[in-house]
Amino acid sequence: MKKRIRKKRRGAAFSLAIILIVAFAWYAGTVVFPIRYFDYIEKYSLETGVDKVLILSVIHAESGFDPEAVSAADARGLMQINESTGKFISQKLGMEDYTQEKLYDPETSIRMGTWYLSYLGGLFSAERTALAAYNAGPGRVREWIASPDTGDGENLLQIPYAETSSYVKKIELRKKIYRLLYFWKL
Structure with missing residues (x-):
């Protein structure tokens, strides 16, 4: 009798653990780490060769x-592009009607931000370096690479x-996290 009760308790505990894991994964995937604007992300990922997971992140x-x-x-916008970078990107993309207000449009922001990630990936061989440039600017990152304290002349060793x-x-x-939560989709 006691064995049967223990077995039922273990089964109930296991079921509860599975339910909690599934609930947490659902919550994390839909609330904390959502996927929105995926059609645009996929479109510009294919166009530029930038990883969809990187764009989402x-x-x-x-x-x-x-x-x-x-x-x-x-x-401004989804990918937080500033005025000078927006002007630079819009010129490179041949966007004649560009204004900074267009950065609030999800497709425009994703198109421009993804293009810029691709551009930085071409300037710098390591993704970490390209990401540092996305945040701090490519000029500053070039200075860091040139400095013996933070670079070796070709690579960024320390930010x-x-x-x-x-x-x-x-x-x-x-x-x-995105790769773990959406392994089947990305």
């Missing part, structure tokens, strides 16, 4: 998927700004 870190987001530095170092780690963690 940048959007999540930059704006939390809020297309109306504005930073203290006046970066000297705590904000940028934290940003890169944030993106790398988000990539792992």
Whole structure:
């Protein structure tokens, strides 16, 4: 009799654990780490060769998927593009009717931000370095690479700004989480 009761308790505990795991995964996947604007992410990922998970991770870190987001530095939209970078990207993409207000449009923000990630990936061989440049700017990252304290002339060995170092780690963690939560989709 006692064995049967223990067996039922173990079965109930196992069932409860499975339910909790599934509930947590659902909550994490739909509330904490959502996938929004996936059609645009997929479209511009294919167009530029930038990993969909990287795009999702940048959007999540930059704006939390809020297309109306504005930073203290006046970066705007899902991928938080500032005025000077927006002008640079729009010229490279041949966007004649570009205004900074267009960054609030999810497709425009994703198109421009993904193109910029691709551009930075072409400038810098390591993804970590390209992400540092997305946050701090390519000119500053080139300075860090040139400095014997932080680079070796070709590679960024250490990120000297705590904000940028934290940003890169944030993106790398988000990539792992998105791959884990959406392994079947991404």
